[in-house]
Amino acid sequence: MNYNRILLKLSGEILAGNNESVIDTNILKYFANEIRSIFDLGIEIAIVIGGGNIYRGAQSTSDEDKIGRIDGDYMGMLATVINSLALKDSFEAAGIPTRVMSALNINEIVEPFVQKKALRHLSKGRVVIFCGGTGHPYFSTDTAAALRSAEIDADILLKGTKVDGVFDSDPELNVDAKKYDSLSYSDVLKDNLKVMDLSAITLCKENGIPINVFNFKVPGTLKKILMGEYKGTKIGDD
Numbered sequence: 625m626n627y628n629r630i631l632l633k634l635s636g637e638i639l640a641g642n643n644e645s646v647i648d649t650n651i652l653k654y655f656a657n658e659i660r661s662i663f664d665l666g667i668e669i670a671i672v673i674g675g676g677n678i679y680r681g682a683q684s685t686s687d688e689d690k691i692g693r694i695d696g697d698y699m700g701m702l703a704t705v706i707n708s709l710a711l712k713d714s715f716e717a718a719g720i721p722t723r724v725m726s727a728l729n730i731n732e733i734v735e736p737f738v739q740k741k742a743l744r745h746l747s748k749g750r751v752v753i754f755c756g757g758t759g760h761p762y763f764s765t766d767t768a769a770a771l772r773s774a775e776i777d778a779d780i781l782l783k784g785t786k787v788d789g790v791f792d793s794d795p796e797l798n799v800d801a802k803k804y805d806s807l808s809y810s811d812v813l814k815d816n817l818k819v820m821d822l823s824a825i826t827l828c829k830e831n832g833i834p835i836n837v838f839n840f841k842v843p844g845t846l847k848k849i850l851m852g853e854y855k856g857t858k859i860g861d862d
Contacts, residue, residue, distance in 0.1 A: 675703025
């Protein structure tokens with residue numbers, strides 16, 4: 625086993641599946657099965673999920689219809705709470721003990737984020753889902769994932785996407801797109817590769833947290849990465 629404690633960052637859009645629902649229950653079951661496969665290995669698991677299937681804070685429309693950045697970001701944070709509760713319900717139905725901790729103060733629904741308490745949950749074999757972003761506007765869930773990774777001393781930040789790693793162009797639009805097997809933090813920052821927000825990459829670089837970008841939609845890939853059988857794109861030391 626290559627890692628003992630991981631943080632998994634997932635896009636909220638994946639929860640919508642291929643239909644028009646905001647949250648596809650079949651996708652929730654898929655998530656639960658994937659997490660169960662690594663939970664049974666004894667790995668400590670933390671998760672950050674985005675809210676883009678409901679509302680993305682940075683999204684914009686025309687100037688007349690546009691919601692202000694601060695309110696929009698808080699709406700996006702609340703969307704992550706909804707997604708986290710949905711994940712928690714599906715995980716617990718699969719027999720996975722789970723706790724949701726929020727950067728926003730909504731104690732009637734979820735626990736507040738307290739670093740030492742999060743570490744205790746992980747040590748007790750509970751999956752911990754962090755929601756509410758960083759609790760502040762102007763920061764994405766990528767940055768929240770990097771921040772929480774540092775706070776819990778995660779061995780790696782795994783970013784689950786819908787493609788096999790990081791490419792030099794969009795592989796869904798360009799069949800000749802080249803996949804990178806590995807990149808340094810500086811490569812990502814210098815070339816402005818759209819992997820994660822630059823603030824998230826910088827946080828991981830400063831704290832020595834490796835990142836692995838992989839296709840979460842392919843069953844079993846998450847487990848293969850943790851067993852050292854698949855690479856995705858690894859981002860690490862310069």
